[in-house]
Amino acid sequence: MRLLGLDPGLRHTGWGVIEAAGNRLTHIANGVVHSDGKQALAVRLVALYRQLGVILDLYRPDEAAVEETFVNKNPSSTLKLGVARGVVLLAPAERGLLVAEYSANLVKKSVVGVGHADKAQVEMMVKRLLPNAGGGEDASDALAVAICHAHHATSRRLALAAAR
């Protein structure tokens, strides 16, 4: 089972691909796609969408997971995040992938064990779980979402198997 985790943002969207076989997780690739702040909004969205398309075609994940956007107190930041998030959700869904969504707290809880872990703790645990993963906060958040999805997907399948 190959999983794509996504951490949406208009300027930087982090992505990470892992493989999950039962409880065993393997790092495949990760990185960040960017859009140019000097371009018009619609042009920036096309840039994000196309770069995500390249990653989807290259790594062919089976499912995707996106971190739920933090609702900012600044409405115009919230709107910008929303716009990026729309395109980030669309790219894998348009290719027929299931796209799961997880709250930031659930992601932290499933990676670190507590819901209010800080960025550094998440990064450290991601590195421990996926020793081959590169650094960088954005990419580590994206891998954390993929790990969270792997855990939940495994529990879902075990629950389904037990119910049969």
Add this chain to the structure above:
Amino acid sequence: MRLLGLDPGLRHTGWGVIEAAGNRLTHIANGVVHSDGKQALAVRLVALYRQLGVILDLYRPDEAAVEETFVNKNPSSTLKLGVARGVVLLAPAERGLLVAEYSANLVKKSVVGVGHADKAQVEMMVKRLLPNAGGGEDASDALAVAICHAHHATSRRLALAAAR
């Protein structure tokens, strides 16, 4: 010059196509695309994106215009609007169209003459300018954005012509 106006929303996105030849405007078509509130967010975005794709392929507009999203006081509504708006901006831009954005007040001002007109006034003026346009608030807002873009596109071209 064929123009597509778009009024984004997650549940309903209004669209309207007009033709502009100098100051003469002609109504071509208008309508509303929907997404099913019972579906997952990513699935709803795919539905909006694909329906807009059909409209773009059918009417082949030269340019598009989108109303700037009203920033709601409720952050989660703002986020939803943003998500829909991302997909609505992406659909024409992905096909290489210029996508202009206008504030709601500028749209009203360019259609009714004042920036604080109400919905009924906008609808009445849209019907007067485009006698063949069908009814409905969502579609009338989308046609209003297209009319606003026609006015601004014409002034831009006149200014460019005068500068030569």
